[in-house]
Amino acid sequence: MNTPDDDWLRLDQQICFSLHAASRAFNGVYRVILKDLGLTYPQYLVMLVLWEHGELPVKKLGEHLRLDSGTLSPLLKRLEAAGLVSRERSARDERSVEVRLTEEGSALRRRALEVPRRIAASTGFGADEIRALRARLDELTTALDAAALAESPGGSPADARS
Amino acid sequence: MNTPDDDWLRLDQQICFSLHAASRAFNGVYRVILKDLGLTYPQYLVMLVLWEHGELPVKKLGEHLRLDSGTLSPLLKRLEAAGLVSRERSARDERSVEVRLTEEGSALRRRALEVPRRIAASTGFGADEIRALRARLDELTTALDAAALAESPGGSPADARS
DNA sequence: CGCCATTCAATTGCACACAACTTAATTGTG
DNA sequence: CACAATTAAGTTGTGTGCAATTGAATGGCG
Missing domain, CATH: 1.10.10.10 (Winged helix-like DNA-binding domain superfamily/Winged helix DNA-binding domain)
Known part of the structure; x- marks a missing residue:
């Protein structure tokens, strides 16, 4: 609630x-x-x-x-x-x-x-801040890419090669 | 160096x-x-x-x-x-x-x-992580928008109305 | 050797994103 | 009131971004 x-x-x-x-x-x-x-x-x-x-x-x-x-x-x-x-x-x-x-x-x-x-x-932003943000965004991208495959209409494990 | x-x-x-x-x-x-x-x-x-x-x-x-x-x-x-x-x-x-x-x-x-x-x-990501990232991105956007105006070719103060 | 599945670029079609321009309506000023 | 400056949408042209398709070339397999 x-x-x-x-x-x-x-x-x-x-x-x-x-x-x-x-x-x-x-x-x-x-x-x-x-x-x-x-x-x-x-x-x-x-x-x-x-x-x-x-x-x-x-x-x-x-x-x-x-x-x-x-x-x-x-x-x-x-x-x-x-x-x-x-x-x-x-x-x-x-x-x-x-x-x-x-x-x-x-x-x-x-x-x-x-x-x-x-x-x-x-x-x-300072160099460290940028680095931290970049790391965060890369995590996000990795997670989203994985999710897109899973959510995919033909989200078949066949796509997930290797 | x-x-x-x-x-x-x-x-x-x-x-x-x-x-x-x-x-x-x-x-x-x-x-x-x-x-x-x-x-x-x-x-x-x-x-x-x-x-x-x-x-x-x-x-x-x-x-x-x-x-x-x-x-x-x-x-x-x-x-x-x-x-x-x-x-x-x-x-x-x-x-x-x-x-x-x-x-x-x-x-x-x-x-x-x-x-x-x-x-x-x-x-x-958890709700807190998302909130933190969002805040970071908003800071970035604000800074970039301000910079775009300043860098602008006709980066004249005339543009900066108000 | 011959054929078929795969791979790589390119093309087509659709949907933003944005600069620059156009048109119509409104506002401010004399 | 008349007219210039401003404002709101829409239009045009260029450049991505991506799905789907096409066409050429390659590689594997019998």
């Missing part, structure tokens, strides 16, 4: 909504800061992975970012049009497409180095 | 990315659970506000949800097509449009009551 149904609906709104709002607020700050680089926020995430790993197939990129080809294909096409990456079918496996940084894409990294500092400043 | 540039770019990826991933993970769980109700996640957020406030103009709805008419207009049109809400120009101010729950929309609330519990279970 502490939490009648009405309160449940209210509390619920606040949890999911806070996350939704925070995500969009982050997006907004990145949008402003990344405009100089000519990148959107998701494009920046792709570039971060490429700057770290150099070159990798679309599949691997998707695993790092939890995105599928439906999202990545058009995004990569835009990065290619911007001259930042090249896409080439792998010689060994013609199904796979290797995404590589162009010289221009690699060079952009230097200009991107100041982004993290500006973002960190925008949050007003 | 504790944090060379490389580490900054890595850490940065993790903060923004964790939030991005958590938000999408939440979205995924809601997608599954809300499918029964025929609602998308943002549509559910709109319905939550309407269930709480009954009826209100698009503008107010946008303030509660931090969404503008560009997002809300088509979304509300879909909710109207689904028979859950009605839209009617206000008599007192013809610019404004009042969004009201239909009987069907009000009735849907009963079926939505179980959603919060299922979501809470999916997170695996």
Whole structure:
């Protein structure tokens, strides 16, 4: 009786909504800061992975970012049009497409180095606070992903490979 | 020298990315659970506000949800097509449009009551943990919003009305 | 060797999210 | 009262995000 149904609906709104709002607020700050680089926020995430790993197939990129080809294909096409990456079918496996940084894409990294500092400043959070929050969010994501599989309409254990 | 540039770019990826991933993970769980109700996640957020406030103009709805008419207009049109809400120009101010729950929309609330519990279970977090995380995220959002204004290209004090 | 299940990208269709613009109504001011 | 500035919705265009489908290539198995 502490939490009648009405309160449940209210509390619920606040949890999911806070996350939704925070995500969009982050997006907004990145949008402003990344405009100089000519990148959107998701494009920046792709570039971060490429700057770290150099070159990798679309599949691997998707695993790092939890995105599928439906999202990545058009995004990569835009990065290619911007001259930042090249896409080439792998010689060994013609199904796979290797995404590589162009010289221009690699060079952009230097200009991107100041982004993290500006973002960190925008949050007003210290490094430790950020680390703690990140850990919390990762726990949450792991739990939610597991739950999505279980709840899934065909929530069959068949999906839960390994 | 504790944090060379490389580490900054890595850490940065993790903060923004964790939030991005958590938000999408939440979205995924809601997608599954809300499918029964025929609602998308943002549509559910709109319905939550309407269930709480009954009826209100698009503008107010946008303030509660931090969404503008560009997002809300088509979304509300879909909710109207689904028979859950009605839209009617206000008599007192013809610019404004009042969004009201239909009987069907009000009735849907009963079926939505179980959603919060299922979501809470999916997170695996306790009520206190959720509250703490929500508070943290709200701080973050406030800070980011303020920063976005300041960073804004025309980050002129002219924008900061009042 | 030949066939079928699997895998990878790309495409299609739908639904946000947001900037920029348009249109209509209202308010403030002279 | 008339007119400029403001305000509210809606529209347009771009860019994700994801389910479902398609098409090409690969790998396993008889």
